[in-house]
Amino acid sequence: MKYMAEPYKIKSVEVISMTNREQREQYIKEAGYNTFLLKSQQVYIDLLTDSGTTAMSDKQWAAMMVGDESYAGSVNFQHLEETVKKYYGFKYVVPTHQGRGAENLLSSICIKPGDFVPGNMYFTTTRAHQERNGATFRDIIIDEAHDSQKEHPFKGNIDLTKLQALIDEVGADKIPYVCLAVTVNLAGGQPVSMENMKAVKAICDKYKIKVMYDATRCVENAFFIQEREKGFDKKSIASILKEMMSYADGCTMSGKKDCLVNIGGFLCMNDDELYGQACELVVLFEGMPSYGGLAGRDMEAMSVGIQESVDDEYIKHRVTQCRYLGDKLMAAGVPIVKPVGGHAVFLDAKAFLPHIPQDQFPAQMLAAQLYVEAGVRSMERGVISAGRNKDTGDHYYPKLELVRLTIPRRVYTYSHLDVVADACIELFNKRDNIKGLKFVHEPKLLRFFTSRFEPLK
Numbered sequence: 001m002k003y004m005a006e007p008y009k010i011k012s013v014e015v016i017s018m019t020n021r022e023q024r025e026q027y028i029k030e031a032g033y034n035t036f037l038l039k040s041q042q043v044y045i046d047l048l049t050d051s052g053t054t055a056m057s058d059k060q061w062a063a064m065m066v067g068d069e070s071y072a073g074s075v076n077f078q079h080l081e082e083t084v085k086k087y088y089g090f091k092y093v094v095p096t097h098q099g100r101g102a103e104n105l106l107s108s109i110c111i112k113p114g115d116f117v118p119g120n121m122y123f124t125t126t127r128a129h130q131e132r133n134g135a136t137f138r139d140i141i142i143d144e145a146h147d148s149q150k151e152h153p154f155k156g157n158i159d160l161t162k163l164q165a166l167i168d169e170v171g172a173d174k175i176p177y178v179c180l181a182v183t184v185n186l187a188g189g190q191p192v193s194m195e196n197m198k199a200v201k202a203i204c205d206k207y208k209i210k211v212m213y214d215a216t217r218c219v220e221n222a223f224f225i226q227e228r229e230k231g232f233d234k235k236s237i238a239s240i241l242k243e244m245m246s247y248a249d250g251c252t253m254s255g256k257k258d259c260l261v262n263i264g265g266f267l268c269m270n271d272d273e274l275y276g277q278a279c280e281l282v283v284l285f286e287g288m289p290s291y292g293g294l295a296g297r298d299m300e301a302m303s304v305g306i307q308e309s310v311d312d313e314y315i316k317h318r319v320t321q322c323r324y325l326g327d328k329l330m331a332a333g334v335p336i337v338k339p340v341g342g343h344a345v346f347l348d349a350k351a352f353l354p355h356i357p358q359d360q361f362p363a364q365m366l367a368a369q370l371y372v373e374a375g376v377r378s379m380e381r382g383v384i385s386a387g388r389n390k391d392t393g394d395h396y397y398p399k400l401e402l403v404r405l406t407i408p409r410r411v412y413t414y415s416h417l418d419v420v421a422d423a424c425i426e427l428f429n430k431r432d433n434i435k436g437l438k439f440v441h442e443p444k445l446l447r448f449f450t451s452r453f454e455p456l457k
């Protein structure tokens with residue numbers, strides 16, 4: 001079977017509201033052509049993000065009922081600690097309210113002004129925390145990742161030559177850690193090979209540089225290793241995940257993605273000193289090291305989610321759903337990022353709307369038009385998300401100007417994805433009528449969340 005059917009059945013449903021085109025034209029105008037500013041009841045199929053939008057299982061909901069809400073030493077924290085140690089293998093775990101809480105701790109502790117943090121393409125909140133602490137981010141992903149049409153089994157890999165060149169240029173003492181994302185969200189959910197993780201670790205060990213993973217979608221990454229990398233096809237997802245983590249000194253984790261929960265995250269490390277510092281700082285920003293901004297019940301649901309996430313059938317279905325949507329779009333000639341990654345299908349807005357220059361925000365407009373077409377909410381991942389260079393004030397112009405159709409975990413069926421595909425194909429057929437946008441409001445930080453626009457005449 002090419003597309004795996006759901007390895008679960010539906011026990012509870014949530015009714016979604018339907019709207020007509022006239023209403024949607026009004027709603028998107030009121031939202032300043034920014035899909036982040038739509039109200040959720042205005043949306044039919046919500047592919048804004050896979051973050052925190054997961055459907056929890058009956059076992060996770062049951063776990064919510066055994067929340068131990070003690071201020072200190074909650075039994076749910078003990079379960080979380082055991083589970084993370086078992087599946088991720090790190091020595092220490094500090095819970096945080098979500099991934100960026102862990103990023104804040106890591107960046108605040110490890111970065112000094114003037115440092116450099118290399119990574120395999122940036123992520124919005126990750127880079128913002130690095131820069132806020134005085135570091136310069138350097139992209140050291142392989143060149144293929146910046147070309148939406150290049151097929152590569154591990155398009156998220158770090159270019160080892162670029163890593164070595166940065167070490168030679170600035171010196172190892174200016175690099176507190178390498179931030180290695182598995183998978184790479186902004187490249188299209190592209191995985192990193194085990195071989196590459198091992199090689200990065202070897203170089204970093206030589207220079208005593210830490211390797212910290214952004215482990216947000218590490219289970220999806222493990223699936224691609226099982227599927228594509230020589231010698232891993234007979235290994236379980238759980239054992240691949242554990243091996244991946246053995247080539248890191250720690251990780252930040254957004255539980256809202258691969259841990260199958262609606263809120264939660266954590267920071268892991270093996271280093272005693274780093275753990276001590278994280279335990280001090282977490283009290284300031286999140287709470288006691290035994291709850292880190294989470295309720296006991298949230299930690300319990302995350303423990304169960306971690307166990308469910310490494311089920312081989314679950315993850316196969318998850319990635320298959322994305323591939324189904326991608327294959328339908330490719331068959332109709334709609335330009336998307338290839339190969340399809342683990343959590344989303346990315347429309348290539350530059351190829352979709354070649355008549356709109358990048359400074360008129362083609363991806364932003366494409367996302368708005370997809371909403372008007374069928375009530376499907378997606379997100380821009382292009383020049384608006386990339387922001388401005390803090391020194392020159394100019395826009396960053398990323399090579400990839402994308403619209404992300406993100407598939408929430410265990411939420412939508414193949415029929416929903418048919419609606420999404422049909423809407424994209426319909427828009428593609430009338431693409432010449434779509435015009436660009438201009439800013440009417442632009443916030444300074446993470447502008448994609450709250451910017452407002454007007455269509456150009």
Ligand SMILES: *Cc1c(COP(=O)(O)O)cnc(C)c1O
Nearest residue numbers: 098099100123185214216254256
């Ligand atoms: C979502 C995400 C984060 C941040 O996690 P939050 O839980 O949203 O704070 C970090 N890195 C990547 C790759 C992500 O997708």
